Amino acid sequence: MGSLGVKDRVQHWAIGRFLNTIVNTPEVHIPDRLEADKRLDKIGRLAVLRAGLSGLISGLCVVAVALFLRDWEGAEGLTSFGFTLIMTLTSCITTALELLFLYRDSLSTAARMAKILDIPQEELEEVELENSISHWLIHAALGAPGFHGTMFGIDPLAKIGKVGMLIRKALKKVRIVASATVFKMILRRMWVRLLGRVALRAYVELLSLPMFVLLNMFGMNVMMKDMRSRLVGHELTPKLVKHAFPEGFADMEEGLHKALHDGMREQITTARFIHPNQIRVLEMLGEYIESDAKPNPVQQRRANRFLLAVQSMSGKNTSRCRKLVRRLELDLGKEEVELVRKEIDDAIHDLTPLERPWS
Numbered sequence: 001m002g003s004l005g006v007k008d009r010v011q012h013w014a015i016g017r018f019l020n021t022i023v024n025t026p027e028v029h030i031p032d033r034l035e036a037d038k039r040l041d042k043i044g045r046l047a048v049l050r051a052g053l054s055g056l057i058s059g060l061c062v063v064a065v066a067l068f069l070r071d072w073e074g075a076e077g078l079t080s081f082g083f084t085l086i087m088t089l090t091s092c093i094t095t096a097l098e099l100l101f102l103y104r105d106s107l108s109t110a111a112r113m114a115k116i117l118d119i120p121q122e123e124l125e126e127v128e129l130e131n132s133i134s135h136w137l138i139h140a141a142l143g144a145p146g147f148h149g150t151m152f153g154i155d156p157l158a159k160i161g162k163v164g165m166l167i168r169k170a171l172k173k174v175r176i177v178a179s180a181t182v183f184k185m186i187l188r189r190m191w192v193r194l195l196g197r198v199a200l201r202a203y204v205e206l207l208s209l210p211m212f213v214l215l216n217m218f219g220m221n222v223m224m225k226d227m228r229s230r231l232v233g234h235e236l237t238p239k240l241v242k243h244a245f246p247e248g249f250a251d252m253e254e255g256l257h258k259a260l261h262d263g264m265r266e267q268i269t270t271a272r273f274i275h276p277n278q279i280r281v282l283e284m285l286g287e288y289i290e291s292d293a294k295p296n297p298v299q300q301r302r303a304n305r306f307l308l309a310v311q312s313m314s315g316k317n318t319s320r321c322r323k324l325v326r327r328l329e330l331d332l333g334k335e336e337v338e339l340v341r342k343e344i345d346d347a348i349h350d351l352t353p354l355e356r357p358w359s
Contacts, residue, residue, distance in 0.1 A: 015134045021111035029118035033351040036116055044224040047109040051102055051220035052213045058098040059209040065090045110137045110227045119234055136276040140226045147274045152282045159269045229313050232348045233277040241284055243354045244306040249285055255295035259303035261288045267311055270324050275314035304331050305358055312344040
């Protein structure tokens with residue numbers, strides 16, 4: 001067996017840290033849903049504040065270096081290129097440390113959430129990708145919405161096309177889109193060039209601070225919501241299935257079963273990733289069987305309502321996904337769509353049980 005790559009080693013380290021935090025965290029399971037919701041909200045907000053603070057500290061470090069270079073006598077002969085090089089290296093180092101802190105803190109917060117929700121230890125230690133909660137949370141901490149590999153016979157990238165695939169691979173290789181470090185460096189350097197004066201560069205960094213603090217807080221807030229969705233989905237998904245289909249998947253009519261499978265496939269290929277909550281549904285739904293059966297209007301409406309609920313608890317709502325939701329509105333009606341989405345949002349973020357009959 002060959003040695004593990006850097007990515008695998010980091011992932012194993014992250015999983016180990018996540019599980020270790022669950023064991024050592026002072027958090028305890030809170031049976032009362034209202035109290036549990038309050039505690040989850042609080043630790044989520046604190047994580048967002050820490051993200052903003054880390055952005056502030058990181059930015060102040062860069063500002064301090066810039067001001068030091070501006071006022072230091074030994075830097076009088078420093079060329080514009082030399083100044084830019086020093087500031088770029090400083091920005092790289094501080095941002096890398098900042099991202100490492102955010103990654104570590106988000107995993108620690110997720111572990112505390114898992115303890116409050118009382119997710120069974122054996123499920124947290126599951127290593128199979130389809131069932132690994134720790135893998136899902138690590139992906140969320142990295143900002144990854146879901147998996148791009150083929151699962152349950154569904155290829156999320158089936159609709160992307162050859163050109164799109166080439167572009168995607170190129171972007172992934174150079175990490176242009178995903179790298180917050182590069183983004184910050186480019187933005188800061190661009191503002192510097194626009195002003196065009198070395199003496200003002202430190203103040204440009206200072207002016208950019210609020211923006212990066214807000215970016216950190218916004219990013220962490222989105223991450224916390226997705227992590228909470230992935231954790232709550234462990235308990236919510238079976239309840240959602242039971243609420244939508246009291247008869248269960250095993251005794252489901254063939255037309256309805258096909259409508260659900262086709263809808264899940266379309267949902268995943270439209271979003272171009274498989275979210276963990278969709279994996280849970282597909283596992284319960286069972287193997288897709290080719291059939292000529294067609295759902296009747298009632299079955300299609302039941303399927304669409306359920307698919308909308310799964311969509312609402314499955315990660316990023318991209319423009320492509322919004323088009324899919326608008327199509328569901330034609331069948332369900334705008335009012336029903338808003339009701340279902342609110343029910344799912346309340347179930348995830350307020351731990352409110354599903355009570356309204358989905359007839």
